[in-house]
Amino acid sequence: MDVSGDDRQIIYLHLPCLPIRRMARMQGWSLQEKIGLYQREKGADRLVYLSAEARADGVQAGLSVADARARHPDMRFAPVDHNADQALLTAFARWAFRYSPVTGIDADGLGIWIEATGTSHLFAHATDFCDTDADDTDSGLKAMCADLYRQISQTGLRASIASASTFGAAFALAHCHRDVSAQPVHAPARRARMREALADLPLAALRLPLNTLNALSQAGLRQISHLYPLGRADLTARFGPDMVLRYSQLFGDQPDSQIPVQPVQSVAVTKIWAEPVMGYEALCHMVSQLTAKMAERLLDSELAARSFELGWQRTDGQVSCLLFRLSRPGRREQTLQRLMAGAAEKIDAEFGVEYSWIQAHELMVDVPVTALLGTDQDSLQASQVSDMVDILAARLGPDKVQRVVSQSDWHIADSQAYQPVADVTDKTGQWSMPVLTGLTSPRPVRLLDRPEPVKVVAMMPDHPPAMIRWRHYNWTVLRATGPERVGPRWWDPNRTDRLSRDYYRVEVEDGRRLWLCREGLVERGDEVSWFIYGLFS
Numbered sequence: 312m313d314v315s316g317d318d319r320q321i322i323y324l325h326l327p328c329l330p331i332r333r334m335a336r337m338q339g340w341s342l343q344e345k346i347g348l349y350q351r352e353k354g355a356d357r358l359v360y361l362s363a364e365a366r367a368d369g370v371q372a373g374l375s376v377a378d379a380r381a382r383h384p385d386m387r388f389a390p391v392d393h394n395a396d397q398a399l400l401t402a403f404a405r406w407a408f409r410y411s412p413v414t415g416i417d418a419d420g421l422g423i424w425i426e427a428t429g430t431s432h433l434f435a436h437a438t439d440f441c442d443t444d445a446d447d448t449d450s451g452l453k454a455m456c457a458d459l460y461r462q463i464s465q466t467g468l469r470a471s472i473a474s475a476s477t478f479g480a481a482f483a484l485a486h487c488h489r490d491v492s493a494q495p496v497h498a499p500a501r502r503a504r505m506r507e508a509l510a511d512l513p514l515a516a517l518r519l520p521l522n523t524l525n526a527l528s529q530a531g532l533r534q535i536s537h538l539y540p541l542g543r544a545d546l547t548a549r550f551g552p553d554m555v556l557r558y559s560q561l562f563g564d565q566p567d568s569q570i571p572v573q574p575v576q577s578v579a580v581t582k583i584w585a586e587p588v589m590g591y592e593a594l595c596h597m598v599s600q601l602t603a604k605m606a607e608r609l610l611d612s613e614l615a616a617r618s619f620e621l622g623w624q625r626t627d628g629q630v631s632c633l634l635f636r637l638s639r640p641g642r643r644e645q646t647l648q649r650l651m652a653g654a655a656e657k658i659d660a661e662f663g664v665e666y667s668w669i670q671a672h673e674l675m676v677d678v679p680v681t682a683l684l685g686t687d688q689d690s691l692q693a694s695q696v697s698d699m700v701d702i703l704a705a706r707l708g709p710d711k712v713q714r715v716v717s718q719s720d721w722h723i724a725d726s727q728a729y730q731p732v733a734d735v736t737d738k739t740g741q742w743s744m745p746v747l748t749g750l751t752s753p754r755p756v757r758l759l760d761r762p763e764p765v766k767v768v769a770m771m772p773d774h775p776p777a778m779i780r781w782r783h784y785n786w787t788v789l790r791a792t793g794p795e796r797v798g799p800r801w802w803d804p805n806r807t808d809r810l811s812r813d814y815y816r817v818e819v820e821d822g823r824r825l826w827l828c829r830e831g832l833v834e835r836g837d838e839v840s841w842f843i844y845g846l847f848s
Contacts, residue, residue, distance in 0.1 A: 319563075320427040320452050322410075323481035324459065325471040325491075326403070329421055330360045330396050332468060334389050345386040349376050359391050393418070402613060404572045405676040410455055415571040420518070422485060424478060424569060431455050456495035476500050478569055479561040483509060483516030483535075502562060509561065510536035517557040526550060535561070575614055579670040580604045587626050587663020594655035594664070601669045602651055606644035609671065615640035616671035619647070621654055623667040633657055640675050753816065755826045755845030762828065762842035775815045776827065781843060786819040794829070810837050816847070 335342055346362040347370065356376040365386060370379055376388055400416040404423045407414045413426035431451035456472050463470040471491040473484030475498035488496045498508045509516075512535050514527050527550065532538060538546065538558060547555045559565035580601055588597050598621065609615060617640045622632035635650050658664070703712045769776040775791030794813030810831040818824045824847035831837030 318428065319476045320431055320474060321476065321478050321481045322425040322427050322452075322456060322459070322472065322474045323417075323422055323478070323485040324403075324407075324425070324463070325420065325422040325473075325485040326400075326468065327421055327471070328360075328363070328469050329399065330391065331362045333395065333399055334392075335362075338387075338389065340387055345370065345383055347376070347379060347386060347388050348391045349388060350391045356390075396421070401572055402676060405575060407459075408574065408675065410459065412574070413571045415569050417482070417569075420482060420486065422482070424481065425459075426571070427452055427455055427474070434458065453495070453497060456497070460495050472496070474498065475505065477561065477563045478567045479518070479557065479563075480505060480509060482518065483512050483561065487512045487516040505562065506539065510534065510539070514538075517554070517561065519554055519557060523550060523554050527554075575612070575674045575676065577670065577672075578605070578608055578612060578614060578616070578674065579668055580608060581666070581668040583666050584664065587660075587665050588667070589660045589663040591655055594658050594660060597664065597667055598651055598654045598658075599648065601667060602647045603644055605669045605671060606642055606647050609642035613676060614671070614674050615642045615676075617641075617673035617675075618671075619650070620670045620672065621651060621667075622670070623658060623660075623664045625660060626662045626665050629661075631659070640673065753847065755847050758826075758845040759843065762844050765827070765841050765843055767827075767829075767841040775817060776841070779817075779819070779825075779827070779841070779843075786821075786823075788817045788819055791815055791817040793827075811835075814844075 330348055331346055332342070334340070334348060335344075335346060340346060342362060343364055344362065345365040345368055347358045347365055348360040349356045349358050351357075358370065358372050358374050358376065358379060361370055361372060365383075368383065370383065370386070379386060380388070397416065397418045400418060400421070400423055404414040404416050407423060407425050411425045411427055411430045414423060416423050431449060431454075434451045434454040452474055456474055460470065460472050463472075469492070471485045471488075472495040473481050473488065473491055474495065475481040475484060480498050484496045484498055485491055490496060498505050514524060514533060514535060514537075516535065519527075527533070530549070543555050543559070546558070556565055560567040582597075582601060582604075584597075588594060601621070605619070616637075618634065618636045620632050620634055622630065624630045633654055635654075637646070637650060641647070763781065766780040767776040768778040775793055776788050778788060779786050793815030795815075796811060796813050798811045799809055813829045813832075815827045815829070816824065817827055825843055826845040826847065828842045828844050829839060830842065831839040833839055
């Protein structure tokens, strides 16, 4: 991605308690205990990471394990496992593929970074940040950070999130800004305003070694703003080129290359059969065995897939395949077995199948946040909805199970469409009815495929109907609300609608609630027509 300067958008997610949470989870320790992780330094085991309880009791990083054990006999200790922490960070970075295809890890800083350039606008519709100016971070980036913060925080994991136009600035804010633990922090894109936002941060935000930080402190340089009046040549002569490089990378004056993690590889399960497989029961066993192996492979890889290809090769060399699709990525064996329950009936084996396979597509990391560090209530709720949808789709057919999705259309009646659930991505399982911006009136659960004309007895011009004749039957209206007026698309030269519409919600004598529309206005001399557009539940 060839983007530089103010156009870049980098999100940094700092996870300071990740090693403690991972070790506590693995050992079965309570997070309310005093926990310390240590590593060997200068001939002694010294503490590196501490739990919140240990820090509150006065334990500090760098203290030897012997001293800490003497002062706190009830404290728990374990060696640092950098490889396991890095593997977990990599899983987090792949989990973040839902936000951007370019993510990476910062193992030394216990963080991951997300290249949000070109993807943040996808979140702009889900935010209320509409008052930003040209100097501030755009609303889509703020919405992306807010969603990321919510996803991590609901598991109980403490995270610090910051965004900036450079990796160095995002790192500095995520690690050192005083407010970052409470909410995401954003650095202004313009250089002058970014300098103001970073001015009060300590020099530790520059990712410098301890000896360089000590030398800077002895010289009276403790904040980033203290470096502003100094020349780069003087700083290089006194503190070395590495220090000046970090300082230059902070504002994008020098490149700061970060290596992204590799995307997940495709997963496939294959089987060469010693004897040709034929017959319904044998084919069922073949599909079941491949499915169970695929579920096991996905579980081991911490992956989930949304679509699967079941393929086979007959003894005569002919190759065929079937495609299956879930309503959301999954990997549970029960789910996959149910998905492919009827596959054997569709396999034309002729004289036998000698080779078969299942390949998973549309892979994603299966939320390591929930699998290892906490419970994601949204994902649990969504999985329950998805299981129900998959059962219905397996019995009725995937195209028969549909849900309402919103469409960008001026007319209310055209603002909904029906799509197969398997083709609609939903993160939360909370299928709220789509409503156009600014319109809060209730909408029918289902719209009729085509509006049905009705005859109406009503007082003009704006009174709701008192009686309607629909499907050869007269219905007395007991209650009604409205009108809700929508004008024609006057700006569209290709519009087909020419008249304004008034919508009413009415309840008839048998309890049905209908959505009526009057097309045309009497006061304008229009020819008035009435239609039923939908039914409320």
